[in-house]
Amino acid sequence: MRELSLNVMDIAQNSISAGASLITIQVVEDVPGDLLSISVTDNGCGMTKEQVEHVIDPFYTTRTTRSVGLGVPLFKMEAEMTGGSFVIDSEKGKGTTLTASFKPSSVDMIPLGDISGTVQLLISCNPDRDFLFTRQRRGEDGTQRDFALDTRELRQVLGDDVPLDSPDVVLWIKEFLEEQTGELLKPSC
Secondary structure, three states, X not given: OOOHHHHHHHHHHHHHHOOOOEEEEEEEEEOOOOEEEEEEEEOOOXXXXXXXXXXXXOOXXXXXXXXXXXXXXXXXXXXXXXXXXXXXXXXXXXEEEEEEEEOOOOOOOOOOOOHHHHHHHHHHHOOOOEEEEEEEEEOOOOOEEEEEEEHHHHHHHHOOOOOOOOHHHHHHHHHHHHHHHHHHHOOOO
């Protein structure tokens, strides 16, 4: 994949296929520490220890619609190629957390891509699921900025009559994520 945000899309789709009702996507950037960490956590059906051991194999998948599963192995490979790491923590019946850590200074680092657009697309295409997206960045000067978007909070404000895939809500989510990302990446004064 040419952008990490596409890996996040694939991993989140795995969570949806696993029956997750809540998917948490966390992006943490530590510029001085040369670290980018991406975690996807779900409350889906989880995996056994044996499944976790096999999930990094591109020729293993629990899906019945195809015989290979490339998303997790590619995510792992992309992290490790930069000198980073990859961890899967899962418990059957409880859910799964995948965490990939990258060294952005590596020549093998691929771009994060449009992570906000990915999150917006996941929310608008899956209005029956909840998403918690958090993004945190520590800049060159040590200043830390962060923001969160929680669809559970949106549902409380909007009520039951306004779905998350209604055009006005989709536009608001898009603009909110763009604005917050712009603030997050803005250089400190």
